[in-house]
Amino acid sequence: MNNAQFIVRKVAVLGAGVMGAQIAAHMVNANIETILFELPAEADDPNASVVKAVEKLKKHEPAPLSVKAKAGFIQAANYDQHLEQLKTCDVVIEAIAERMDWKQALYEKVAPFLGEQTIFASNTSGLSIDQLALAFPEALRHRFCGVHFFNPPRYMHLVELIPCAHSDALMLDNLESFLVTYLGKGVIRAKDTPNFIANRIGVFSLLATMHHGQSFGLGFDEVDALTGTLIGRPKSATFRTADVVGLDVLAHVIHTMRDTLKDDDWHAYFDTPDWLRGLIDEGAFGQKTKRGVYQKVGKEIQVLNLADNSYRVSRGEANDELKQQLKYSKPADKIAVMRNSQHMHGQFLWAVHRDLFHYCAVQLEHIADNARDLDLALRWGFGWEHGPFEIWQNSGWKRVADWINEDIAAGKCMRDTPLPSWVTKISEQEVAAVHTPHGSFAPASGLLHKRSALPVYRRQLYPDLLIGEDATYGETIFETDAVRMWHTGDKTAILSFKSKMHTIGKDVLNGIQDGLEEAEKNWKALVIWQTEPPFSVGANLKQATERPKPPQVEKREPAPPSVFEKFFKQFKKSAQATVLKAARELDMADALMARKLAEVEVMIAQFQQISQALRYSMIPTVAAVDGMALGGGCEFIMHCDHTVATMETYIGLVEAGVGLLPAGGGCKELAFRAAQTAVENDPFPQLKKYYQTVAMAELAKSAEQAKEFGFLRPADTIIMNRFELLHAAKLQALALAESGYRPPLRQRAIPVAGNTGAATIESMLVNMHEGGFISDHDFLIGKKIAFVMCGGDLTPGSLVDEEWFLELERAAFMELLATEKTQARIEHTLRTGKPLRN
Incomplete structure (x- = not known):
């Protein structure tokens, strides 16, 4: 291999079985041009087997594709007609059945069609790499190795990289760097022993x-x-x-x-x-x-x-x-x-x-x-x-x-x-x-x-540490019981929450405010990043009561299936635990039972103020997001100047699941984003989509889907490896700072969908209510959300400022919070872990 910069423009995957198809899916998740090969089908379409495998990807759970539309980027091919296309591929991954004779026969067939620099890797789960290499001409063996993905490839972090006796050292380093940054994997070099490590x-x-x-x-x-x-x-x-x-x-x-x-x-x-x-x-x-x-x-x-x-x-x-x-x-x-x-x-x-x-x-x-x-x-x-x-x-x-x-x-x-x-x-x-x-x-x-010295690992400022290894997160700027502000030797300040599950209460809000003031005085940019996921599961309204913490109790069951459980039913343990704890942290029972609604309203107002402060700070603010960003956590990232999110970030305004609506600026922000795409001052077509997302408490199941839902902007950055998140976020923050950053001008002329838009949505709700699909209280919640997002009882096209929307949010939130049925939903969900449809 030569020392030229290693770039992967195109990948081929051989074998459209479960693993092959899912590896191809993850390649297109990473925006890599991908060809998926299979034996020619006997049907009219020789690529029918690949087409069928790709269709299955759209229905599989957990989803192999970041968004279903990615399936359209997988190119179908077969071994009889399309082997010439392998010459244009930088990496070819074989993922057929675990039969040594089948694999060797395939290698003999495709070897003449590989490009001069093509890396060929087997996804075998345990067959000898040295023995497989014998099927290649000796002149090609230096470009052969094993690359073992774990199932499901999108979610499992591990890839085992296994050299054969002839594998080129630079080729292995290049492939490892590609797997780490562009596919988001944790690479372990394994010896060529049965089943590897x-x-x-x-x-x-x-x-x-x-x-x-x-x-x-x-x-x-x-x-x-x-x-x-x-x-x-x-x-x-x-x-x-x-x-x-x-x-x-x-x-x-x-x-x-x-x-x-x-x-x-x-x-x-x-x-x-x-x-x-x-x-x-x-x-x-x-x-x-x-x-x-x-x-x-x-x-x-x-x-x-x-x-x-x-x-x-x-x-x-x-x-x-x-x-x-x-x-x-x-x-x-x-x-x-x-x-x-x-x-x-x-x-x-x-x-x-x-x-x-x-x-x-x-x-x-x-x-x-x-x-x-x-x-x-x-x-x-x-x-x-x-x-x-x-x-x-x-x-x-x-x-x-x-x-x-x-x-x-x-x-x-x-x-x-x-x-x-x-x-x-x-x-x-x-x-x-x-x-x-x-x-x-x-x-x-x-x-x-020591850990690998490959340059790619310099991007991992804080890698996945083992017991016995040290983790010192920079030098402290200031620290409270709720937050820590720190730096790593440059002019970027980093703010991390210390609350459980990074919930946002009064103390965290105060910490963010202090952090913004400190950053504006002495730092070029501010990054909000947590030392471990989730980013934040939202507001901790329990704190508004100032009551002592209750003793620890047994874990509740997972959150309502309508919001979380369906997607995460078969997902990895860490994500399941995050969802469970997220539901518990939406704990408003103390405040409700004490009837301290006024204190909750004060906290909501402060929440909105901090969201706006993130938007209009004199230094750039960047949210570095991994894991869950729910409710208020989602609203904060929507108000930062830029978001860098890992692909496996799950973002949502889920308040409707417990009978509430987003009131930290989330409804306002979606209304504004809809207005930005308005044709002839009519934001309703886009607003209707955003409304459905909020009303149904939908959770984006990838950062790509979060863009579709409107929680992330088209220009926000998605990265594949969570351990490179802080590195990428700091670079984005400094780039903004070095570009002569100024905050956006305050929005004072936002066109609203108005009473006509709200009435249109209400008519849909009426039909659903009369059909028995939603309850009386569901109807009320849906109406409140529509009223706020459409800008209230105004003529369509009327121009309002941001404060107008924020006032509507606060009022509607408190009206719902005061109802017995919303309180019953919250209490029931916290007590049983199941939704209440009253």
Whole structure:
């Protein structure tokens, strides 16, 4: 490879199956020209198979496409007619079935058509890259490697990059940089060993869980109750995850381990259980066939009962005492709680962790460069909160090592293989840790290895840190209990919220005001960025009452399906948890019960003032957004001069879900944006679309969709990698500052849709009400939103200023808040986690 700048203009994906089609989808999400190949169909259209696969992408959940319109950018092709197009592709990714002979035959067919600089990569999940490379002419092997995406490719952060013996070093560096910035991935360099890193360890963990679950006599649902969020893993836990992945896929991976890891000391456990083979033989592959370990009958979730090979109602629960102990124990004490538990659930969890630690320690030097790569692979590829070595280190390295050795000696472990000598050496150090601020332990060298020095990682000002690594977020400018303002050595000030879920209460509002005043005096620009997602779940009106915080209680169920749950039902754990907490933070119950509505109104007025201050500050304001931006959080980003958002940002004005309307400037801002596109002073055509979004409390499921909904502007920036967010936002802020920034002039002549627009919407509501689709209170909420967004009882085309809209927002918000039915909706949602349609 030469040293010219590496640019990817076009990509081809070979194979339009589930993974191939979704990889192609993610490419067009990133605005990369993409060709999707498949065998020619026997139908009239030889590309029919690709066309069908692309249509499926539009219906799949969670959505592989950032917006459905992106599907139209995937170009269909087949191997008989279009191989010449490969010459124009910079990267070609093979994603056909996991058959060595099929892949090699395809390589021989396409190799003559590759361009002189084309990188060819296999998306294999575990086949040997060196063996696959043999199908290429020797002269092309330096441009071949493995690039293993995890399912679903849009959402899973991990990509394993696996070189073959001939892979060019510069080619690998260029490909890694492309994957990180342009596709938003976390790249781990894996060795060419069966199943690489994440699947090797993740599938072993699953097999160990199956083994111990059977040993302890636990049902599948009981195992899932123990191995999900309780221990920092996805809600889908073990067997629900197997159903989602596909039982046939799982069996294939186990089969690969059995056939290729014959010298592994744990080889005896690499076998497909009889019950799993039985389900596969019956065509019960899991979620894709609607039956697997679990099945849904009506609204009832049923689980396979091995005793009689039938299904029963799923009701597995973890032991209450153990749950409480794990919930309230310090993270460092959780493993000890499991080991010392007298209940079989605790003993089961200790056994699962013990054998996982044991296996990781023995295999580390064979499959990964260092402990960091293994831990990040499990976090990014399987959605674990922490990797195995992180948990071990945090629980006391020497203490856990001693416990493992005791169990090996007592014959309790799955194998009696001794822990490697490096484990003892770590135990003997003054600070017994595999992860330190200076690097992570690499057994091959016995040294600490620093993170990659590739230039692309300089963009990650604060990368995904492991337990044991330091995170110092710049130098403090000022700090309160609610916010911290800081900098990184340049003239950009950064403001971060300290409230739970970054809710916005009086103290945060005051902090933003102080931050704006400080920034105008001494800094060139202000960036609002949170050290971890979400950006903000909105207003914390509970704070208006100044009452003491209630004691901690059990987690409520997820928020109403109409707003959140439908989209996130099968989404990664971190997003599910964010949605759940977001619903809890909309807590206005204290204020309502105390009838302190006047204090709430004061807070709403302050909220509006801060929104306007962000818009008209004398220095540029940039919102750096990742995760949720709901309600007031959405309104703040709408008022900043510019927004830089990650693709996986979920933005919405969701107040209507609990019987309210946006009152922090959101209705005003959408009315203004509609007016900007008005033809002959008539904003109604666009306003109608914005109205529906607000009235239905719609949540944009990507930053691209947020542009369609009007929450982001066309000129706002979307990036793919959340760890590059602050870097990109600071550059945008400084670019504005260096361009002779002046705030926009205040809007004093905004044309309104007026009473005619409101009447048009009301007639739609009347039809829905008479048809029984909405209740009396739904009708009232819809009317209020329409009245505000249309500018009140004015003649269409009348010109008003921003304050007019803000006053309408405040009045309508307080009128709805004062109604018993809105209060009942809020209370019911907080108490039950379910919507109330009263």
